[in-house]
Structure formats: structure tokens, C-alpha cells
Amino acid sequence: MKRIIYALVAAFILGGSAFAQVERSNHGKRFEQLERMLRDPSVYRSASGAPGPQYWQQKADYKIEATLNDENQRLDGYETITYYNNSPDPLDYLWLALDENKYNPEDDSYKFDPSSIRPRMTYGQIDGLDGHDNDWGFHITEVKDAKGAAMSYIINQTMMRIDLAETLEPxxxxxxxxxxxxxxxxxxxxxxxxxxxxxxxxxNYIYTIAGWFPRMAVYSDFQGWNNKQFTGRGEFALTFGDYDVKMTVPADHIVGSTGALQNAKSVLTAEQQKRWEQAQKEFVEPVKIVTLEEAKENEKEGTSETKTWHYKAENVRDFAWTSSRKFVWDAMAADIEGREDHPMAMSYYAKEAYNLYERYSTKVVAHTLKTYSKYTIPYPYPVAISVEASNGMEYPMICFNYGRTLPDGTYSEGTKYGAIGVIIHEVGHNFFPMIVNSDERQWTWMDEGLNTFVQYLTEQEFDNNYPHRRGPAANIAPYMALPKDQLEPIMTNSENIIGFGSNAYAKAATGLNILRETIMGRELFDFAFKEYAKRWAFKHPTPDDLFRTLEDASAVDIDWFIRGWYFTIDNVDIAIDDVKWYKLNTQNPEIENPIAKAEDELRNTDIADSRNREEGLKFYVEEDTRLQDFYYSYDEFEVTEESKRAYQRFSASLSAEERALLGGDKNFYEIDFSNKGGLVMPIIIEWTYVDGTKEVEKIPAYIWRKDEDKVTKAFMKDKEVAQIRIDPYRETADTNEDNNYFPRSSKPSRFELFRFGGGAARGQSTGSNPMQRANGGN
Structure with a gap:
């Protein structure tokens, strides 16, 4: 035993540890299989990425009654939760999320984030410098069991633990x-x-009621209770269940909600009920259930009377709603492949957003449901709602978006596409994570990244000229080129990310797009991605389950890509270091000797010799001819009869294929590539030939497996090459395109003179725009 210890010590002293040797190696790190970095498979989660034979998850059903007071903006609620322990574990306590407590003055989130003084600050930002004294956060007034007895509980900031009098058995x-x-x-x-x-x-007010009731935390096979505190960034990990909810609001309010409306006759006028029935048969144009004129009249009224809206939802992980007297409400049916019934696409919006939302919102909702269903599973819920609320947030069947016009009703093109993009994105969240229910508190990218990826596909199918913000590989390259101290791997907890949007949304989405377009191909990727959605619909997947499923369903080894793109901060920067051009020696003296002579003359060119001849200098060997021996007139490049006969004998010894190769005038190119960024990637080469034609070919990323830093590859071409470029379609997120060319190519960068504008509601058009100018505005 002592000998072993001494040997190990000596190895470290001499710098010979196995770990150090691996780090110094130029290969073997990036192509190691991913399995050693993932959780071990179990009876709950299979090695294939599918749920295991004993997979389980908890269930929580809710009955809630809530009252909204429009005079003091207060919400009162009473809920009954039925919690089902489907796990194999006995539970002595339960954890619930109190997300609204994040805004309590005593919450730690006001203290642990750095802060600074800015040139322009809102009242809320200033007030938050020393916390605030607003009475925000939950007031829990009672917790009782089914028999009415008080239950013991403790609140730890945004989490509440209820201690059970008796163990809740499996x-x-x-x-x-x-x-x-x-x-x-x-x-x-x-x-x-x-x-x-x-x-x-x-x-008037627009209320967006979310995170509004104590909700059961997730208890899972891979981490037990998820009781990580809510600090405002890492979103929600929640349990599926059924909801029965009644919301009492001012009688002139319109309520949109998760779930299906149960009492339309008691909350809608007879005319509105007819419009609702008509909307369920309309697939082309939305029907306005509450018109703009009715909404404007509601704005004027105000009442002390109330109405109770009753909604039910099955198999959802959360519940949210909106209420206002300002709302226009329109709806149409969405034709979803794989469903005989038709979910309703709906929108709620105020007059401030009318010209944008009346034209686009509900149609974009329907388009989103159709496209996401194609790439995942048929949308299973009865409705999908877009609410304009100067916001951007998602919940089952309902989301809050932005996009308002200027007072004259016009809007900029940026505002238009911003509104369409956020509607697609937030409606798309119905699939990720509302249905494929990943843990947002741990892995933001699993819902935001996957959703942003399918958002990109949906934007593509909406308009071929859509100005995509996230998805194209080239768009993420500037982020990946940042200094390393400003970056972190995608596989980083939500709270610890600096470039949140670029990391968890854009880079994660772009990785899937590169898999689809460049590494796996559309057919294989689409099948595997759809398989993941089918396997984990209404379940709780982890990153391991996604990675394993993509490989299991495609037979493409993507461990090297997942390891580099999701687990490191390496960037893509593949460079062309050198190109050598070769021609095959035909050994025919009539062809080769003139070429060799010209090359010899080029090698032996001397400026002094040239100028001596130009000046007419008399050379000694010319003045004394006795100095001119055999070699003075000998031409080593002369084509002799003997050299011709030797070539004929050589040619006769060749096969027909070899003679064709010698006579084909092929061009051979040897290219030296280097991996300067660290992230391995396929090498995509565009050849531009002297005659102007082009050819693109792809070398798989496996070319780097034996040397991850430098590789050399030889090519045979029929035509002479004028230029070589790598990544011509900008599909690998290469961060330095200047070294992608041979010969080198460059062009000037352009910059703008920019003036910063004032603030406005999120998503609201500001300043002049072409639409306004066309209407005679300034």
C-alpha cells in the first residue's frame, strides 16, 4: 500500500498524472461519449431517453374561489388542494410555492443582486435601492385539513412547508x-x-393574474422536492392536475382564463353568446365576441356589481387569468392535424393595441398552434389565448404579450414583428414547458431554448422574409465571441447566467437549429424531436432525457456536439491556414519538361542577372569560348527520343483507369484547417472555380476526432479553383469569418449614427414610422 502511495506522489511531482496528460493531449476530450456526464438510467428513466417502466409523477387538483377588488387592487382567495402521492416514498411534509412573496419587502432577492445609479431611473428602481415598504406578497390567513383542523406550516420566503400530522404513504x-x-x-x-x-x-386597469395562489412544488424521482427559492428569474416547476376555478370580478369586466368557460350564459349577453357560437365555426377570420365599441362603452361605466366567471381545466400545470373592462375579445377555430375537434384561438386587447392585434393576434395564435403541432404533438387543450398587456409571459392556454400602436393607430415595422414574435413565442410555451413539463427553476434553456427553436420554425412558415432575431446560426456568433468571463455554459442554473437571453434562449435554440440543418438533417432531427415531445408530453423530462432521445431516435452520435455546445463556453472558429495546389505528374516528357523548365527559370530568377543582360554586359565564358564545355549547351529539359520511348513503356504498363487519371488534367488541393475556437464542427467548403461555377461539400465533424486542433485534408477537382470559403451559408456560428477564405477576402464594416429615444410601454411603437408618414404624419 505504501509503495502505491509513494508511486502516486512521485507521478505528481514529475508532472506525470494521468489527468494532466489527458489535458495536454490534442485529442480525446471533445469526442468522449456523453454518458459519463449524465445521470445513470433507472427504472424511472430509461437509457433510451424514454420514461422508464416504473416512471411516476405526483398530481395536484385545485378548487379555487377568488375575488378581485378593483377599488384597491386586492385579490382574495380560498383554495382546496387534493394532493396524490404517486411516488414510492412516504412524505412527512409538503412544499408549496408562494411566488408572489418574491415581491415582499423582506425577500432576499432585493439584497443579493448588484445595483447602481443610472442616468434614468423609474420610481420603482429608486424605491428598490433600500427595498420598499409596499405591502406586497401573500397573507396566509388559514391552513386547514379536510376536517377543518389547523395544520402546522412555516413560510421560508417564497416556499411554504406544511407539516403533516400523519405520513402520506405511497x-x-x-x-x-x-x-x-x-x-x-x-x-x-x-x-x-x-x-x-x-x-x-x-x-381603468388591466389585471394579469399569475402566480396568484399557493401552488404545489414538484416532487420528482431525480431530485425529490424542488423547493429552490424563486428569485425572479428561474421560473416555475409545477405539478399537473385538474382545476375548478371561480373568479368574481366587477360586472363590466371581461375575463380570459386558462381552461374552458363553464357559465357563458350568465356572464355574456345573448348577442355575445351568438358570436361565441359563430366563432367556433370560423376558420378564416376571427369573430369579435366583444367589439371595440362595446369595450369603449365598458371603459366609461364602472359598477359596484359583480359577476362570477367559472372555468375548468384538466391536466394542466398552472392556472392564470386576466380581467379588465377595456377588452375587445375575438376568437376563431384552429384546424389542427390529428384532432377532430378544434381548439379556439382567441385574443383579448384594449383599444391601445387594436390596429395591431385585431389584424394579427388571433391568426398568429392559430398559426402557432398548427405549426407547433406539426413538430411536436397535436395541441391538446380547448383554447389558446393571447392577451395584450404590455408584457411577455406564458401560462397554460393563456399568455400575456405586447404590441401597441401610436395614438394615431400607426406602428413601426419593428413593433409589428415584435408583437408577432412575442405572440408566437408565448403561445408556443403551451408546448414547452406547459405540456412537455421541464423544470424551469433548474434549466431555463429546456423551455426557453426549445420553445425559441420551434418559434423560429413557426416564423419561417409565417413569412419567408421574416426578420428572425434568434435561430440563424450567424446571429449567435457575436455572443459566443465575447470574453470568456462574460460567458457560461447553457447547462447553468438560471440564477447564475449573465447573458440570459443570449444563453438560455438564443444559443440553446441555435444549437437545435444546427443539429437540424447541418449535423443530423431535417428528416432525422424532426423525427427525433417529435419523439421527444411524444414521450414526455404531460411528464417531467430532464436534459438527459432530451439528449438521449435525440440520439436514440436518429442513430446520429451527437455527444461531441452536446458536450461542446451545451456544456462548455467554447466557440466556433475554424480557419483555413494554408492551401497547396498540386497537379499530377504525367511522366510524359512532352508535357512535364516544359513545365519543369519554366519552374526552374522562376526559381533561379536573379534581379542582378537580369540587369546585367539588359546592360549588355560581356560575360567571360562568351569572350573565351574554350570555357564552354558539354554542360554549357546541355538542356536537361530537352525532350529526347529516349525519354519518349521510356514514357511509352511506362504508359503501356498502366491500367485504363490509371491512364485516364494521368490524362485527365486533375487539380489536387491540400488544405490545412485549424480549430481556433475550440468547438468542433463539420467543415463546410464552398469551391469557386475559375469558370465561375461553385460547389459545396461537407466534411463531418469526426475529422477532428484524432486531432482537435489542426487537420489537413486533400481534394481532387476537375476544375481549377479560384477561391475556397468555409461555412458559406453561415450555418455553424463561426465567430471569425475573416479566416474562412483562401485567398483572404475582406470588406468594410458599416456603422450607424444612433440617437436613443425615450421610454414607453413594453412593445409600444415610439417615434415616427413609415406607416405614419404615409398617412401624413411627421
Whole structure:
């Protein structure tokens, strides 16, 4: 034993540790199989990436009654939760999420983020410098069991633990109730996803009610309770269940919600009910259930009377709703392949967004459902709603978006595409993570990245000229080229990411796009991605399950790509270092000797000799001819009869294929490539020939497996090459395209004179725009 220890010590002293040797190697790191970095398969999660034979997940059903007070912007609620322990573990306590407590003045999230003084700051930003004294966050007034007895609980910031009087055994269920209230927050000041927005012009509010009730945390096979605190960034990990919810609001409010409306006759006028029935048969143009004129009349009224809207939702992981007297409401049916019934695409929006949302919103919702269904599973829920709320946030069947016009009703093209993009994105979240229910608290990229990827596909099918913000590989290259201290791997917890949008949204989405377009191909990738969605619909997948499924369903080894793109901060920078051009020696003296003579003269060119001849200098060997021997007139490149006969004998010894190769005048190119960025990638080469034609060929990334830093590859071409370029379609996110050419090519970069504009509601058009100018505006 001592000998072994001494040997190990000596190895480290001499610098001979196995680990150090691997690090110094120029290969073997990036192509190691990914399995050693993933969780071991189990009876709950198979090595194929599918749910295992004993996969389980918990269930939580809710019955909720809530009252919205429009006078003081307060929400009161009472809920009964029935929790089913489908796990093999006995549970002595339950954890619930109180996300609204993130806005409590005592929450740690006000303290652990750096802050600074900016040239322009809102009241909320200033007030937050020393916390705030607003009465925000949950007020829990009672927690009782099914028999009405008080239950013991403790609140730790955004999490609440309920201690059980009796152990909840596997297979058992428990029911308990919670009574609570909180003051809804002004979203602009609080930064809350839910809350309210006030419109001083007409004295009304739009309420976006989200994270509004105590919700069961996830208890899973891979981590037990997910009771990580909510700090505002890492979003929600929630349990599927059924909801029965009644919301009492002012009688002139319109409510949009997760789920299906149960009491349309008691909350809608007879005319609105007819329009609702008509909308369910309309597939081309949305039907306005509440018109602009009716919404404007509602804005003027105000009432002390109330109505109760009743919604039910099955197999959802959350529940959100919106309420306002400002809403126009329109709807149409969406034709989804694989469904005999038709889900309803709907929108709620105020007059401030009318000219944008009336034209685009509901049609974009329907288009999104159709496209996402093609790439994943048929949309399973009865409705999908887009609400214009100067926001961007998603919940089952309902999302809050932005996109408002200028007061004259015009809008910029940027605002238009911004609104369409956010609607696609937030509606798309119905699939990721509302259906394929990944853990947002741990892995933001699993919902935001996957969703942004399918958003990109949906934008492509919406308009061939769509100005994509995220998805094309070239768009992420500037981020990946940043200094390493500003980067972190995609596989980083949400709270620790600096470039949040670029990392968790754009880079994660771009990786899937590169897999689809460049590495796996569309057919293989689309099948595998769809298989992942089918396997994990209404379940809780992890990154391991995604990675394994993509390989399992495609037979493409992508471990090297997943390792580099998702687990490191390497970037793509493949360079052409050198190109050598060769011609095959035909050994025919009539062809080769003149070429060799010309090359010899070029090699022996001397400026002094040339000038001596030009000046007429008399050379000694010319003045004294006795100095001119055999070699003075000998021409080593002369084509002799003997050399011709030797070539004829050589040619006769060749096969027909060899003679054709010698006579084909082929061009041979040897290219030296280097991997300067560290991230291996296929080498895609565009050959431009002297005659102007082009050819593109792809070398798989495996070319780097034996040397991850430098590789040389030889090519045979029929034509002479004028230029060589790698990554011509900009599909690998190469961060330095200047070294992609041989010979080198460059062009000037352009920059703009820019003036920063003032603030406005999120997504609202600002300043002049071509539409406004065309209408006679400034």
C-alpha cells in the first residue's frame, strides 16, 4: 500500500498524472461519449431517453374561489388542494410555492443582486435601492385539513412547508385548504409577471393574474422536492392536475382564463353568446365576441356589481387569468392535424393595441398552434389565448404579450414583428414547458431554448422574409465571441447566467437549429424531436432525457456536439491556414519538361542577372569560348527520343483507369484547417472555380476526432479553383469569418449614427414610422 502511495506522489511531482496528460493531449476530450456526464438510467428513466417502466409523477387538483377588488387592487382567495402521492416514498411534509412573496419587502432577492445609479431611473428602481415598504406578497390567513383542523406550516420566503400530522404513504392522497389574500402589484414598478397596469386616460386597469395562489412544488424521482427559492428569474416547476376555478370580478369586466368557460350564459349577453357560437365555426377570420365599441362603452361605466366567471381545466400545470373592462375579445377555430375537434384561438386587447392585434393576434395564435403541432404533438387543450398587456409571459392556454400602436393607430415595422414574435413565442410555451413539463427553476434553456427553436420554425412558415432575431446560426456568433468571463455554459442554473437571453434562449435554440440543418438533417432531427415531445408530453423530462432521445431516435452520435455546445463556453472558429495546389505528374516528357523548365527559370530568377543582360554586359565564358564545355549547351529539359520511348513503356504498363487519371488534367488541393475556437464542427467548403461555377461539400465533424486542433485534408477537382470559403451559408456560428477564405477576402464594416429615444410601454411603437408618414404624419 505504501509503495502505491509513494508511486502516486512521485507521478505528481514529475508532472506525470494521468489527468494532466489527458489535458495536454490534442485529442480525446471533445469526442468522449456523453454518458459519463449524465445521470445513470433507472427504472424511472430509461437509457433510451424514454420514461422508464416504473416512471411516476405526483398530481395536484385545485378548487379555487377568488375575488378581485378593483377599488384597491386586492385579490382574495380560498383554495382546496387534493394532493396524490404517486411516488414510492412516504412524505412527512409538503412544499408549496408562494411566488408572489418574491415581491415582499423582506425577500432576499432585493439584497443579493448588484445595483447602481443610472442616468434614468423609474420610481420603482429608486424605491428598490433600500427595498420598499409596499405591502406586497401573500397573507396566509388559514391552513386547514379536510376536517377543518389547523395544520402546522412555516413560510421560508417564497416556499411554504406544511407539516403533516400523519405520513402520506405511497398511493395515498390528502386534501387541505388555504385562505389567503394579497395586493396586486403595479407591473412597471414591481417587475412582477402578474399584477396590474393603470390607464390614467380612462381610469381603468388591466389585471394579469399569475402566480396568484399557493401552488404545489414538484416532487420528482431525480431530485425529490424542488423547493429552490424563486428569485425572479428561474421560473416555475409545477405539478399537473385538474382545476375548478371561480373568479368574481366587477360586472363590466371581461375575463380570459386558462381552461374552458363553464357559465357563458350568465356572464355574456345573448348577442355575445351568438358570436361565441359563430366563432367556433370560423376558420378564416376571427369573430369579435366583444367589439371595440362595446369595450369603449365598458371603459366609461364602472359598477359596484359583480359577476362570477367559472372555468375548468384538466391536466394542466398552472392556472392564470386576466380581467379588465377595456377588452375587445375575438376568437376563431384552429384546424389542427390529428384532432377532430378544434381548439379556439382567441385574443383579448384594449383599444391601445387594436390596429395591431385585431389584424394579427388571433391568426398568429392559430398559426402557432398548427405549426407547433406539426413538430411536436397535436395541441391538446380547448383554447389558446393571447392577451395584450404590455408584457411577455406564458401560462397554460393563456399568455400575456405586447404590441401597441401610436395614438394615431400607426406602428413601426419593428413593433409589428415584435408583437408577432412575442405572440408566437408565448403561445408556443403551451408546448414547452406547459405540456412537455421541464423544470424551469433548474434549466431555463429546456423551455426557453426549445420553445425559441420551434418559434423560429413557426416564423419561417409565417413569412419567408421574416426578420428572425434568434435561430440563424450567424446571429449567435457575436455572443459566443465575447470574453470568456462574460460567458457560461447553457447547462447553468438560471440564477447564475449573465447573458440570459443570449444563453438560455438564443444559443440553446441555435444549437437545435444546427443539429437540424447541418449535423443530423431535417428528416432525422424532426423525427427525433417529435419523439421527444411524444414521450414526455404531460411528464417531467430532464436534459438527459432530451439528449438521449435525440440520439436514440436518429442513430446520429451527437455527444461531441452536446458536450461542446451545451456544456462548455467554447466557440466556433475554424480557419483555413494554408492551401497547396498540386497537379499530377504525367511522366510524359512532352508535357512535364516544359513545365519543369519554366519552374526552374522562376526559381533561379536573379534581379542582378537580369540587369546585367539588359546592360549588355560581356560575360567571360562568351569572350573565351574554350570555357564552354558539354554542360554549357546541355538542356536537361530537352525532350529526347529516349525519354519518349521510356514514357511509352511506362504508359503501356498502366491500367485504363490509371491512364485516364494521368490524362485527365486533375487539380489536387491540400488544405490545412485549424480549430481556433475550440468547438468542433463539420467543415463546410464552398469551391469557386475559375469558370465561375461553385460547389459545396461537407466534411463531418469526426475529422477532428484524432486531432482537435489542426487537420489537413486533400481534394481532387476537375476544375481549377479560384477561391475556397468555409461555412458559406453561415450555418455553424463561426465567430471569425475573416479566416474562412483562401485567398483572404475582406470588406468594410458599416456603422450607424444612433440617437436613443425615450421610454414607453413594453412593445409600444415610439417615434415616427413609415406607416405614419404615409398617412401624413411627421
Amino acid at each position: 398511493g395515498d392522497k390528502i386534501s387541505f385548504s388555504i385562505r389567503w389574500w394579497y395586493n396586486t402589484t403595479p407591473r412597471d414598478d414591481s417587475g412582477n409577471r402578474g399584477g396590474h397596469e393603470y390607464f390614467p386616460e380612462d381610469g
